[in-house]
Amino acid sequence: MRRTTRITTARPTSAVGRAVPGQRRADGGRGAVRKTVLPGGLRIVTEAVPGVRSVTFGIWARVGSRDETPALNGATHYLEHLLFKGTERRSALDISSAVDAVGGEMNAFTTKEFTCYYARVLDADLPLAIDIVCDMLTSSVIAAEEVEAERGVILEEIAMTEDDPSDTVHDLFATTLLGDSPLGRPVLGTVQTVNELTRDRVARFYRRHYQPPRLVVTAAGNVSHDAVVDAVGAAFERAGALSHGDAEPVAPRTGHRALRSTGRVEVLERPTEQAHMVLGMPGLSRHDERRWALGVLATALGGGMSSRLFQEVREKRGLAYSIYTHTSGFADCGLFGVYAGCRPDRLPDVLKICREQLADVAEHGIGDEETRRAIGQLTGSTVLGLEDTGSLMHRLGKSEVCWGRQLSVDDLLGRIAAVTPDDIRGVARDILGRRPSLSVIGPLDDRQAARLSDATV
Structure with a gap:
């Protein structure tokens, strides 16, 4: 049946007191x-x-x-x-x-x-x-x-x-x-x-x-x-593929796993023109309710041209062309990282600025204006990203596979809008307060790699 x-x-x-764009109802x-x-x-x-x-x-x-x-x-x-x-x-x-x-x-x-x-x-x-x-x-x-x-x-x-x-x-x-x-x-x-x-x-x-x-x-x-x-x-x-009687759908993955200790450094030497780095630490699973605050935090840190890292690394100092933050939420764990690509001789400076910014946000969080701007950016990008049928299909499938239910766009935007500076301070302290790990690909020898290892302390 x-x-x-x-x-x-x-x-x-x-x-935050303003209208939340959302879905039109079934009759509209x-x-x-x-x-x-x-x-x-x-x-x-x-x-x-x-x-x-x-x-x-x-x-x-x-x-x-x-x-x-x-x-x-x-x-x-x-x-x-x-x-x-x-x-x-x-x-x-x-x-x-x-x-x-x-x-x-x-x-x-x-x-x-x-x-x-x-x-x-x-x-x-x-x-x-x-x-x-x-x-x-x-x-x-x-x-x-x-x-x-x-x-x-x-x-x-x-x-x-x-x-x-x-x-x-x-x-x-x-x-x-x-x-x-x-x-x-x-x-x-x-x-x-x-x-x-x-x-x-x-x-x-x-x-x-x-x-x-x-x-x-x-x-x-x-x-x-x-x-x-x-x-x-x-x-x-x-195709004879519905012969499983009353079989129930497989439930979404759940669980919890501890990731490897932070403070690790992995360097892969390659004869590239740029050095490419990811500095980061364990993040949150996709079932963790704090993921909404982490998403706003990641946007404020490195989600656009007005973000802290973009302004400090690219706009003020011209040290890199590309720099951004990213989060990955799996069923039982997650990752948070900062990516940057720059000339090899600039990598120590870029790494130092990123470390300073992560430490500052871990201690102080971000301000009300940064919070409002990040919420607005996430709200707009979420709605604009669902303006075609392919994106809608992707949201339906991922929601069902990962959570076993559909979170409407209205609900999703409401969760983002409800994030407060206090929420961000809490998740920043928990995630960014850890000693980060570092992964680098570029033309670095053993001596340079050792210096990078010292820079993550």
Whole structure:
């Protein structure tokens, strides 16, 4: 028996006394979010946006690189590639040409905790998108010859990533704090692990993790929820993928884990023109209610051109072109970091300023004006970031996979608006008050690396 719910929420009041932009209600356009659970535990969540002519349809699998053993590192991402390579009904060319023929876009991405496959098409072509994406997820062949052909593509992707130290340094930072653990390993895997993955191992991984209770279907745009449910149900029935009786959806990940002690320094010597660094410490899990305050704090510190770090490092001293803060919240832990890219001889100065700013905010927090500005920036960027059907589909899927529920845009903005300077002082003391760790990629020798280690004390 299907279980269907309509998700609506009351409009929150802004804690800073100004109107909070939000969703239009179901009778006014955006905001008609509905959820259905099919008998096999498959969840379907849609958001209707009348007035647009596009739909983004996606299927989310609750599997990421943290679900891999050391020998399987990279298997989730490898599988992401392989599901585009043909099913029992379609070849790889059939899949790509069908979407191209209607002017659609199709892609996928893998993270440490989930994987998403999606297609953006005109509303009239939604049945085609549903049929193709469901076919890929339920009936992939994973042919041996395609496994071998795609291995070379993935090795090129690894090489491309390693050629971009501004990207690779974030993987190095994760390893610095998380060590040789599933969360600390790269999503792409390594050259060694990718070369050692076999067709049988990847196929077993596929069969184990791509089951209806572990999947979430999402669609946003000019859609009818009932039509999406019927089409998805028919596609999964045709593939024999709804034979799990009364299976319940897999619950969101939870838990708590302690990260490696702070104060670690990892330097990877590379002959680059710039040195790329991430200075940071353990953050908060995505289930921690303090994450709203941490988000405002990160924005004030390094979230825009008016942020403290941008002003101190780039505008006043011209020491770097790119500098920003970032947070990563996993189910059981999190990371907080400051990224900067600069000439190697400027790295000590950049590091010193970042340390001073983190220490100052850890002790004193930030002022009322900085708080208001950061809340305004987060509010505006959140709403503007949801102006297309792809972003809406992404929010639906991530909310269902990570939290098992839908937090409306109104609720989300209300949580941001409710953050106070006292909240920020508390989270700054708890997070930024720790001794930071440092990850650097650049042309630094052992002596220079040792000096950086001393600078983190």
